[in-house]
Amino acid sequence: MRFLMLLITPFIMATTTTGYIIDFGDSKDGDSWRIVNDGVMGGLSQSNAILTDNSVKFSGKVSLENNGGFASIRTLIPEQSLASCKTVTIRYKSNSLTRTFGLSLKNSQRYYIPYYKHIFSPKTKDWQELKVNLTDFKHYKISQVIGHSMPSKALDDVYNIAIIISDKISGPFDIEIDYIKFE
16 A cells, blocks of 8 residues: 655546546556645644555544544646536445545635535445436535535536545544546
8 A cells, every 4th residue: 555645746537538537446546636634724633545456545533623624635637627527426435334525626726715515425334336417516615505506617617626524523534435437
């Protein structure tokens, strides 16, 4: 196993004519992902991400102390990569069956700029696939829903993808991801 680099490296995820794929297993698309926890705003949550031969394992402990409450891994993608996409499929497993994760799509690095997110909870500890229409993503601003759907035009400007846990529950979490596929 190898630890994820915390610096942004060149884009290595695959852009295809039918979509955009981030494959942590087959293609080893993990070197450009970085950890961003609530410590950027004074929080005390901790996390790590480890690339395995077939996935990325993201785990840690969320702390609500000191106005904390989130941990995330994220990467940059070339703009327009998702412009023609309609769905996203994520293959994952988790032992954190009582926790809620989010897949967020952003067009800014600033935390106060609205973004789009889909919330999901593991149903089993086994591998599972979640397929979501991108129009089902909700519009958020600082963890508060401000809109009910993502217009397809918003995908043109997305250049930041993140897996985040911000469910207002303190304690340990884990999620292992094989791939994230946009079609």
